[in-house]
Amino acid sequence: MSSVLVVNSGSSSFKYQLIDSDSEQMLAAGVVERIGEPEGRASHTVHGDTTERTLPIADHTAGFQVMLDAFAASGPSLEKHPVIAVGHRVVQGGARFFEPTIITDLVRINIDELSSLAPLHNPANLEGIVAAQKAFPDVPHVAVFDTAFHQTLPPAAYTYAIDAELAAKHRVRRYGFHGTSHRFVSRATAEFLGRPVEELNQIILHLGNGASACAVAGGRSVDTSMGMTPLEGLVMGTRSGDIDPAVLLHLQRRASLSVDDVDALLNKRSGMLGLAGQSDMRDVEKAAEHGDAAAALALDVYTHRLRSYIGAYYVGLGRVDTIVFTAGVGENDAMVRSRALVGMEGLGIELDEARNAERSREARVISTDASRVTVLVVPTNEELEIARQTLAVTRA
Numbered sequence: 001m002s003s004v005l006v007v008n009s010g011s012s013s014f015k016y017q018l019i020d021s022d023s024e025q026m027l028a029a030g031v032v033e034r035i036g037e038p039e040g041r042a043s044h045t046v047h048g049d050t051t052e053r054t055l056p057i058a059d060h061t062a063g064f065q066v067m068l069d070a071f072a073a074s075g076p077s078l079e080k081h082p083v084i085a086v087g088h089r090v091v092q093g094g095a096r097f098f099e100p101t102i103i104t105d106l107v108r109i110n111i112d113e114l115s116s117l118a119p120l121h122n123p124a125n126l127e128g129i130v131a132a133q134k135a136f137p138d139v140p141h142v143a144v145f146d147t148a149f150h151q152t153l154p155p156a157a158y159t160y161a162i163d164a165e166l167a168a169k170h171r172v173r174r175y176g177f178h179g180t181s182h183r184f185v186s187r188a189t190a191e192f193l194g195r196p197v198e199e200l201n202q203i204i205l206h207l208g209n210g211a212s213a214c215a216v217a218g219g220r221s222v223d224t225s226m227g228m229t230p231l232e233g234l235v236m237g238t239r240s241g242d243i244d245p246a247v248l249l250h251l252q253r254r255a256s257l258s259v260d261d262v263d264a265l266l267n268k269r270s271g272m273l274g275l276a277g278q279s280d281m282r283d284v285e286k287a288a289e290h291g292d293a294a295a296a297l298a299l300d301v302y303t304h305r306l307r308s309y310i311g312a313y314y315v316g317l318g319r320v321d322t323i324v325f326t327a328g329v330g331e332n333d334a335m336v337r338s339r340a341l342v343g344m345e346g347l348g349i350e351l352d353e354a355r356n357a358e359r360s361r362e363a364r365v366i367s368t369d370a371s372r373v374t375v376l377v378v379p380t381n382e383e384l385e386i387a388r389q390t391l392a393v394t395r396a
């Protein structure tokens with residue numbers, strides 16, 4: 001009963017899942033957070049039972065020890081489910097990494113070197129890798145890149161209209177993110193419909209804290225809303241998404257913001273948080289229901305942007321077979337789904353409001369039987385996709 005450990009490491013936290021390598025069953029999941037703060041937190045869930053601990057966790061290496069302690073105390077036993085490989089989510093793979101890659105010293109150097117293109121993500125991913133390699137020195141570690149699925153973008157979609165030489169020198173182009181999720185969901189949708197993915201033109205809407213849209217033609221990403229970094233595109237929990245770049249210049253000149261101030265503003269204090277004072281969609285909706293005008297406007301801005309991307313990708317694909325909602329908001333928020341697609345009957349998109357309102361954790365169709373475009377909710381599972389890709393490389 002061997003297993004794969006999947007690690008998604010952030011700057012002050014990491015999430016993990018232990019997945020059975022044969023049945024693909026999730027054996028345990030947990031999160032170690034507030035690393036480096038006086039009071040760290042760890043939670044570990046097995047069969048729906050969660051154990052929580054509060055203790056100082058100095059760094060990621062200490063965090064992995066806390067995780068190992070949780071396995072020892074609450075199971076499952078790593079002796080009974082030996083870890084045969086560790087899969088790591090790495091956000092930025094640049095133009096270099098287009099498939100899951102066994103992590104060697106050179107690969108670690110390359111991931112580090114790509115940090116300039118993902119300063120918020122890659123250094124944290126790398127810390128998790130280093131700590132995990134210490135905790136599990138004898139098994140292969142595999143990097144699965146958020147950008148990999150988008151390597152099929154055509155130049156027209158990934159090129160920014162700026163000085164070409166300067167852009168090439170600094171590797172400025174659109175890379176796209178959430179690729180592991182877009183890939184998983186596009187295939188899960190085809191499987192659910194019993195149709196080959198090669199036959200389908202799909203628009204996938206990954207709406208979580210981070211959010212992105214992807215146009216998938218025949219299983220290949222042909223356009224996506226995130227760019228050189230995960231800041232471009234849709235309105236997110238704390239990120240602005242698309243914005244006129246001159247706004248940054250204006251704020252630097254007129255509001256005396258530094259480069260770091262602008263970085264923090266756009267990545268951490270914008271989006272729903274900036275507009276409504278809350279980043280969690282549930283809180284924003286509650287506030288709007290209670291008559292909060294700022295929250296209502298935030299929802300309007302969020303759905304306006306979402307609809308613009310649906311329109312753009314509809315035109316780009318020419319013919320659309322499926323529109324698929326996934327991730328925290330996409331899977332759970334009937335109101336956002338409804339507002340995203342209302343009034344599109346002329347485009348062959350007809351939501352069935354009763355189906356849309358149903359609550360379920362399963363993949364399902366939420367359009368009417370007459371709708372030319374099939375609209376679905378399909379839960380994403382990035383960890384399972386990382387485990388599958390990790391095993392595929394180690395077994396190859």
Ligand SMILES: Nc1ncnc2c1ncn2[C@@H]1O[C@H](COP(=O)(O)OP(=O)(O)O)[C@@H](O)[C@H]1O
Pocket residue numbers: 207208209210237279280281282283327328329332333
């Ligand atoms: N029932 C729900 N209704 C509306 N939004 C929800 C619901 N459940 C979760 N969400 C939203 O999903 C978002 C988190 O999505 P998730 O995919 O878990 O994010 P992450 O990017 O952190 O993985 C939060 O904004 C949260 O409010």
Ligand SMILES: CC(=O)OP(=O)(O)O
Pocket residue numbers: 091146177178208209210211230
């Ligand atoms: C790349 C990215 O935006 O990731 P997340 O949604 O996990 O923040």
Ligand SMILES: [Mg+2]
Pocket residue numbers: 208327
């Ligand atoms: Mg997520």
